[in-house]
Amino acid sequence: MIPEIGHFSLIVATALSFLLAIYPLIGAKINHPGMINSAKPLAIMQFLLMSLSFAVLAYAFATDDFSVGYVATNSNSLLPIQYKISAVWGGHEGSLLLWSLTLAIWTAAVAVFSQGIPKVALARVLSVMGMIAIGFNLFILLTSNPFDRTLPYLPLDGNDLNPLLQDIGLIFHPPMLYMGYVGFSVAFAFAIAALMAGRLDSAWARWSRPWTLIAWVFLTSGIALGSWWAYYELGWGGWWFWDPVENSSFMPWLAGTALIHSLAVSEKRGVFKSWTVLLSISAFSLSLLGTFLVRSGVLVSVHAFASDPARGLFILAFLIAVVGGSLLLYAVKGSEIKSRGKYSLFSRETFLLMNNVLLIAALLVVLIGTLLPLVHKELGMGSISIGVPFFNNIFFYMIIPLAIALGVAPLLRWKKQEADLRPLFKQLAVCAVASIVLAVALPAIFADKIKIVAVVGFALAFWVIITSSLEVYIRATHRHSFVSGVTKLGRSHWAMVLGHVGLAMMLIGISATQNYKIEKDLRMLPGDEVVFADYLFEFERIGEANGSNYEGYKAVFNISKDGKFETVMKAEKRSYFAQRSMPMTEAAIDWGVTRDLYIALGEQLADDSWAIRIYYEPFIRFIWWGGLVMSIGGLLAVSDRRYRFVNKRVAKAQSLGQE
Amino acid sequence: MTDDEKKKKPLITADEKKKKQLMTRLIPLIVFLCVSAFLYIGLFRDATVLESTFIGRPVPEFALNDLVEPELQHDKSVLTGQPMLLNVWATWCPTCYAEHKYLNELAEDGVYIVGMNYKDERSKALRWLEELDNPYKISLYDPDGMLGLDLGVYGAPETFFIDSKGIIQFKHVGDINPRNWNGELKAIYEQLK
Numbered sequence: 001m002i003p004e005i006g007h008f009s010l011i012v013a014t015a016l017s018f019l020l021a022i023y024p025l026i027g028a029k030i031n032h033p034g035m036i037n038s039a040k041p042l043a044i045m046q047f048l049l050m051s052l053s054f055a056v057l058a059y060a061f062a063t064d065d066f067s068v069g070y071v072a073t074n075s076n077s078l079l080p081i082q083y084k085i086s087a088v089w090g091g092h093e094g095s096l097l098l099w100s101l102t103l104a105i106w107t108a109a110v111a112v113f114s115q116g117i118p119k120v121a122l123a124r125v126l127s128v129m130g131m132i133a134i135g136f137n138l139f140i141l142l143t144s145n146p147f148d149r150t151l152p153y154l155p156l157d158g159n160d161l162n163p164l165l166q167d168i169g170l171i172f173h174p175p176m177l178y179m180g181y182v183g184f185s186v187a188f189a190f191a192i193a194a195l196m197a198g199r200l201d202s203a204w205a206r207w208s209r210p211w212t213l214i215a216w217v218f219l220t221s222g223i224a225l226g227s228w229w230a231y232y233e234l235g236w237g238g239w240w241f242w243d244p245v246e247n248s249s250f251m252p253w254l255a256g257t258a259l260i261h262s263l264a265v266s267e268k269r270g271v272f273k274s275w276t277v278l279l280s281i282s283a284f285s286l287s288l289l290g291t292f293l294v295r296s297g298v299l300v301s302v303h304a305f306a307s308d309p310a311r312g313l314f315i316l317a318f319l320i321a322v323v324g325g326s327l328l329l330y331a332v333k334g335s336e337i338k339s340r341g342k343y344s345l346f347s348r349e350t351f352l353l354m355n356n357v358l359l360i361a362a363l364l365v366v367l368i369g370t371l372l373p374l375v376h377k378e379l380g381m382g383s384i385s386i387g388v389p390f391f392n393n394i395f396f397y398m399i400i401p402l403a404i405a406l407g408v409a410p411l412l413r414w415k416k417q418e419a420d421l422r423p424l425f426k427q428l429a430v431c432a433v434a435s436i437v438l439a440v441a442l443p444a445i446f447a448d449k450i451k452i453v454a455v456v457g458f459a460l461a462f463w464v465i466i467t468s469s470l471e472v473y474i475r476a477t478h479r480h481s482f483v484s485g486v487t488k489l490g491r492s493h494w495a496m497v498l499g500h501v502g503l504a505m506m507l508i509g510i511s512a513t514q515n516y517k518i519e520k521d522l523r524m525l526p527g528d529e530v531v532f533a534d535y536l537f538e539f540e541r542i543g544e545a546n547g548s549n550y551e552g553y554k555a556v557f558n559i560s561k562d563g564k565f566e567t568v569m570k571a572e573k574r575s576y577f578a579q580r581s582m583p584m585t586e587a588a589i590d591w592g593v594t595r596d597l598y599i600a601l602g603e604q605l606a607d608d609s610w611a612i613r614i615y616y617e618p619f620i621r622f623i624w625w626g627g628l629v630m631s632i633g634g635l636l637a638v639s640d641r642r643y644r645f646v647n648k649r650v651a652k653a654q655s656l657g658q659e
Numbered sequence: 660m661t662d663d664e665k666k667k668k669p670l671i672t673a674d675e676k677k678k679k680q681l682m683t684r685l686i687p688l689i690v691f692l693c694v695s696a697f698l699y700i701g702l703f704r705d706a707t708v709l710e711s712t713f714i715g716r717p718v719p720e721f722a723l724n725d726l727v728e729p730e731l732q733h734d735k736s737v738l739t740g741q742p743m744l745l746n747v748w749a750t751w752c753p754t755c756y757a758e759h760k761y762l763n764e765l766a767e768d769g770v771y772i773v774g775m776n777y778k779d780e781r782s783k784a785l786r787w788l789e790e791l792d793n794p795y796k797i798s799l800y801d802p803d804g805m806l807g808l809d810l811g812v813y814g815a816p817e818t819f820f821i822d823s824k825g826i827i828q829f830k831h832v833g834d835i836n837p838r839n840w841n842g843e844l845k846a847i848y849e850q851l852k
Contacts, residue, residue, distance in 0.1 A: 278687060285691075292698065320695050327688035334684045371694065573803070585803065603805050605722050611805070 003068050006056030007147035010097075013049035013104070014137035016042055020107075020130030024123035028197075036119050039126040040111040046133065047108035054101045057146055058088050070094060070146040086171040092311075093146035095174060099291070100136045102175070102182040107133065110186055110211065117207050124193035125186075132185055135318040143311045173229065176222030177249055181287035183215020184256060184280075187263075188326070191280035195329050198336045205267035205276065210638050212263060212280075216256045217634035223249055224627030232589070237519060237598050237615035239623055242391045247370045248290030254363040255283040258356045260634075265352055269414055272353065274337045277330060279356075285323040286363075292319055293370070344416045351409035358402045365394050392514070396453065403460035403507065406500060407431070407467035411474070431470060435462035446594060446618060447516050457511025464504040468497050492640040498633030502626045509622030518616040525609045533616035535597065536560045542610065545572060555601050555610065559590065566590075571601040571612075596620050718745075718825050719809040726776050726784055726798035737797050739825030742851030743771040746795070746835075747807065747817045749779040750787050755816045758834035759791050765840070766794035770848065774798045777807050777815050820844075822851045 020042040027035025057070075061084045066072040074091045075084050089098040107129040114122050140146070190208040194200045226246070231239045240246065259279040266276045292315045343349040369391055411424065439459035443450045475493065476485030522530060524539045531537075538558040545554035552574035559566045572586035590597040595618045602611030718738045725731035738745060746762060748755040766772055774795030776784045781800060788798070801807055810819065810827075820829035829847050831839075 274684075282687075316695065316698055319698075320692075323691055324688065324695070327691055331681060331684040331688055335680060371697065603722065603803060 002056060003060055003065065003147045003149065006053045006060070007145065009049040009056070010053040010137065010141065010147070013046050013053065014134065014141060016046040016049065017130045017133035017137055020046060021127050021134055022130075023127075024130075025127040028120045028123045028127075031120075033119075036123040039123040042130070043104075043107045043111035043126050046130075047104040050101045050104035054088075054097055057094060057097060058085060061085060061088050067149050068146070069148045069150045072150055082171060089174050093140065093144045096136065096140050096144055097146055098175065099178055099182060100133065100140060102178045103129065103133050103136060103185060105179075106182055106186055106211075110189075114207070121193060121197070121199075121204075121207075124196055125189045128189035128192045129185060132189075132322065135322065139311075139314050139318065143314050173222065173226050176218055176225060180215050180217075180219025180222050180256075181249075181252060181290065183211065183218055184252060184259075184283040184287050186211040186215065187259060187280040188284035191277045192326055192329065195277065195326075195333045195336075198333060200273050200277065200337050202267050202270055205263050205273075206642070208280070209260070209263045209267060212256065212260055212283075213634050213638045216253075216260055217631050217638070219249070219253050219256060220627055220634065221631040223253060224624050224631070227627075228624045231620070232587070237517075237587075237600070237613070237617060239513070239620065242369070244370050245290075245294050247366050248286075248293045251363055251366050251370075252283050252286040252290060254359050254366065255279055255286050258359040258363075259283050260637075261352055262356055265349060269343075269349060271343065271349060272356075274334055275353075275356065277334070277337060281323070281326045281330060282363075285319075285326075286367075288315075288319050288322060292316060343414070346412060346421060347416050348409055348412040348414050351405050351412060354405050355402060355409065358398060358405070362395065362398050362402075365398070366391070396456075399460060399507070400456065403464055403503075406503070407463045410471040410496065410500075411467060427470060428467075431463060431466045434466055435459045438462045443516070446512075451515045454511045454515035457507055457515075461504040461507035461511070464500050464507070468500050468504075472497060490640060491636045492642070495633045495635075495637035495640070498636065499630050502628070502630030502633060505622045505626030505629060507626075509619045509624075509626060512619035513617050513623070516616075516618045517620075520614050522612045522614065523605060523609050524612050525607075530614075532614055533595075534561055535566070535616070537599075537614060539610075539612070545574075553601065553604075555599075555612070557588070557599060559597065569597065569599055571599040573601045591621060593621065594619060714827055714830060716827060718821060718827060719806070721806045721809065723775075723799045723801055723806055726774070726781065726788075726800040729781070729800075733797065733799055735825065737799075738773065738821055739823065741771055741823050742848065743773055743796075743821050744848070745773050745775060745819040745821055747775045747777045747810075747812050747815050747819075749777045749815045750783045754834045756791075758816050758836070759787075759794070761834075761836055761840070762794040763792050765835070766796075771796055775806065776800050776802075777812065778802060778804045820847055820851060 020039065023035050023042070024039035026032070027038065057068075059065075060068045060071050061075050062081065064071070064075070064077045064084075070091060070093050074094070075087045079087065087094075089095040107126060110129065111122070111126055114125075117125075187208050190204060190211070194204045223246075226249070227239045230241070231237065259276065259282075262272050262276040262279050265272045292312070408428065411427070436455075436459050439455045439457075439462055440450060442458050443454055472486070472489070473482065475489060476482050478485065480488060518533050520530075520532060524530070526539055526541050528539045529536060530539075536559070538560070540556045540558050542553055542555040545552050552572055554570055554572045557569045557571070559569055567590050569588040569590050571588035574586060585600050587601075588597075588599040595616060598615040598617060600613040600615075602613060604610055718735050720735055722732055722734050725733060744765075748758075762772060772794050774797070776798060779800075779802065781802070784798075784800070788795075799806070804812070816834055818831045818835055819827050820831070822828050828851060831844060835844060
C-alpha cells in the first residue's frame with residue numbers, strides 16, 4: 001500500500017508541474033494577478049509531493065519491501081542501513097527520482113527566496129522550471145517507474161547492490177552533482193523567461209547570478225569530491241580518468257564557469273548579454289546531455305549500467321525539445337537583446353570575453369572527445385578511441401592563454417585602460433619574471449629533474465597567484481593604507497581572488513603529479529626493502545587483521561628517508577561479513593603538503609610474496625584543496641550583500657556605485 | 660582600437676544586418692541538431708560492442724586461486740593453448756543469471772569457456788554453480804577484481820575471446836544470448852581457430 005502512495009504523489013506532482021508550466025505563463029501573458037500568484041504555491045506543493053514520493057521510496061528500501069521491483073534489484077536485507085539509503089539512488093529509476101526531487105527543491109527555493117523579483121518575471125521563471133519538471137516526471141512515470149511491483153511473485157530477498165557501488169562516496173557524490181546539474185536549470189529558466197518577455201536588462205543578470213553561483217559551487221565541490229574518492233577508494237592512485245561520465249559533469253562545469261563570469265559582466269556593464277543567454281542555455285543543456293549520455297547507454301563507461309533504447313529515445317526527444325526549443329527561441333528573439341556600452345581592446349571586458357571563448361573551446365574539446373568515438377563509428381570510419389593523451393595534450397595548450405589572460409584581466413579597468421599602458425606592462429613583466437623564476441625553483445627543490453612541461457604549469461600557477469596578489473594590493477592601496485584597504489574589499493572581490501588562486505593551486509597539483517608521479521608494481525616478501533623516490537620502504541610484516549565485522553590482512557611498512565625514520569604505513573585488505581564480502585583495498589596513504597605516499601596491497605602470490613603497488617604523488621592534495629578554495633570563493637560571492645534581496649534598494653545603489 | 664570596436668559590433672548591436680545576425684544566432688541550433696542526429700543513430704547501435712585497449716594484446720600475468728579448489732592456483736597458462744571464452748560473472752549480477760543458461764548450452768556444444776568469478780563470495784558462487792550447472796572448464800576466483808582491473812573489466816557480464824596463443828581478440832560487454840551469438844559472436848569464435 002505504501003509504495004502506491006509514493007507512486008500516486010509522483011503522479012499528482014506531475015499534474016502540478018503541468019499546471020505550473022501553463023497557468024502562471026498565461027497569467028503573465030494576459031496580466032491576470034491570480035494566475036501569476038499561483039506559481040509560488042504550485043512550486044511549493046510540487047516540492048512537497050516529490051519529497052513525499054522520494055521518502056516513500058527510501059522507506060521501502062529501509063524496510064526491505066522487496067515487493068517493489070526496484071528495491072529487489074538494488075537492495076538486500078543484509079545491507080547496512082546507510083547503503084540501503086544510498087541504494088535509493090544507486091540504480092537508474094531512483095537516481096532519476098532524485099534528479100526530479102532536486103529540480104523540485106530548486107523550483108521551490110526560487111519561489112520562496114525571490115522576494116525582490118517582480119511577480120510576473122518570477123511566474124515566467126517558475127513556469128519554465130515546471131516545463132522541465134514535466135519532462136522528467138513523465139520520463140519516470142512512463143519508462144522508469146521505481147514503484148513498480150513484483151507482485152504476486154515477490155522475492156524473499158533482494159539481488160543486492162552492485163559491490164562496485166557500495167561505497168560511502170556514493171552516498172554524497174551523486175546528490176552533490178545533481179544539485180549542481182539541476183541548479184543550472186535556474187539560470188536557464190531565467191534566461192528563457194527573459195527571452196520570452198523580451199526583457200534582458202541588468203536586473204535579470206543580477207537575479208540569475210546568485211542561483212548560478214550556488215549551482216556552480218555544488219558542481220565544483222561535487223566534481224572535486226568525486227575525484228578525491230576515486231583517488232582514495234579505487235586504489236589506482238589516479239584522480240581523473242577522462243571517463244565519459246566524468247566528462248559529462250566537466251562540460252556543464254566549463255559552461256557554468258564561463259557563465260558566472262559572463263553574468264558578472266552583464267550585471268555590471270550591461271554587455272555580453274547575448275553571450276550570457278547562450279551560456280545559460282548551454283550550461284543546462286549540457287547537464288541534460290550528460291544525463292542522456294549516462295542514462296541511455298550511448299556511451300559505455302564505468303558508471304553507466306542501464307542501457308535501454310526506449311529510455312534513451314525519451315531523453316533524446318526531451319533533449320531536442322528543451323535545447324532545440326530554447327536555441328530556436330534564442331535565434332528568433334535574440335535580436336531584442338540590446339547591449340549598451342562599449343569597450344576598447346585593453347579593457348577587462350575584452351579579457352573576460354577572451355577567457356570565455358577559451359573556456360568554451362575547452363568545452364568543445366571535451367564534447368568532441370566524448371562524442372567523436374560515437375560519430376566516427378556512425379560514419380563508418382571504424383572505431384577510434386580518444387583517450388587520456390588526447391585530452392591532456394590539448395588541455396595543456398589551452399590552459400596557457402587561459403591562465404595568462406586570467407592573470408591580466410583583474411588588473412585592467414572596465415571599459416578602457418588609461419592611455420599610458422607602460423606602467424601596466426612593466427608590472428606584468430615583473431610578475432612574469434618572478435613566476436618563471438619560482439617555477440624553475442620549485443622542481444629544483446623537490447625533484448631531481450626539471451621538466452619543461454611542469455615548469456610551464458608551475459609558471460602559469462605562480463603567474464595567477466602573483467598577479468592576483470598584485471591586484472589585491474593595488475585595490476587595497478587605492479584610497480587607503482594597505483591594512484585598512486584590505487579589510488574594505490568586498491566579499492565578491494575576495495570570491496574572485498579565491499576562485500583564481502584555487503585554480504592556481506590545482507595547476508600546481510596537476511603539473512606536479514602529472515610530471516613527477518612515480519608508480520611501481522612490486523612483488524615483495526616480508527622483510528624486503530625497496531628504495532623509491534628517495535624513500536626507503538621496508539615491508540616489515542604482514543598479518544591477519546580481523547575486526548568485529550571483517551577479516552583481512554594488514555601489511556606494515558616502515559618508511560625512512562636519508563636514514564631517518566619517517567613513518568609507519570599500514571595497507572589493508574578487508575572482506576566484510578555484513579557488507580556482501582567484497583574485499584576492500586584500504587590503501588595506506590601518508591599524506592603531506594608536498595607529497596603523498598600511497599601503498600595498495602594486492603593479492604598474495606605463490607611464494608608468500610605479495611603484489612604491492614606504491615605511488616609517490618607530489619603535491620596531489622593541491623588539486624582538491626584548489627577545488628575547495630574555488631568553492632569557498634563561490635560561496636563568498638553568493639553571500640555578498642548585493643544579493644540579499646530584502647535590501648533591494650541598497651543593493652541597487654551599491655551595484656551602481658561599483659560601476 | 661576603433662578597428663576592434665568595429666569587429667565587435669555584430670556581437671553587441673542589433674539594427675541593420677538583421678538577417679545575417681539571425682543566421683549567426685541559428686548556428687548553435689544547427690550544431691545541436693547535428694549532434695542530436697548522431698545521438699539518435701547511436702541509440703540504436705549495439706552498445707555492447709566495446710573497444711578495449713587490451714584487444715590484440717596477450718592476457719596479462721596473474722595468479723588466481725581456483726574457485727572450486729581453493730588450494731589450486733592458476734596463472735596465465737590456463738588461458739592459452741586453445742581458442743576460448745573468458746566469461747566474467749558474479750552472483751550479484753542479474754544479467755549473469757540470465758546468461759548462464761545459454762552458457763550451459765554453448766558448453767554442451769563444445770565451446771571452451773573459462774569462468775572468472777568477479778568480486779564475489781566463494782560460497783555463493785559455488786552454490787550458484789551447483790544449482791545452475793557449471794559451464795566452465797576452469798573457474799578462476801577473483802574476489803578483489805585484480806585480474807578484472809588488469810583486463811579493463813567494466814562490469815559483469817563481460818566475455819573475452821582469446822585465441823590459442825593467449826591473445827585477446829575481442830571483448831563483448833553484456834550477456835551472450837542466442838541472438839547475438841548466432842548474429843556475430845559465433846563467427847568471431849570460429850575465427851579464433
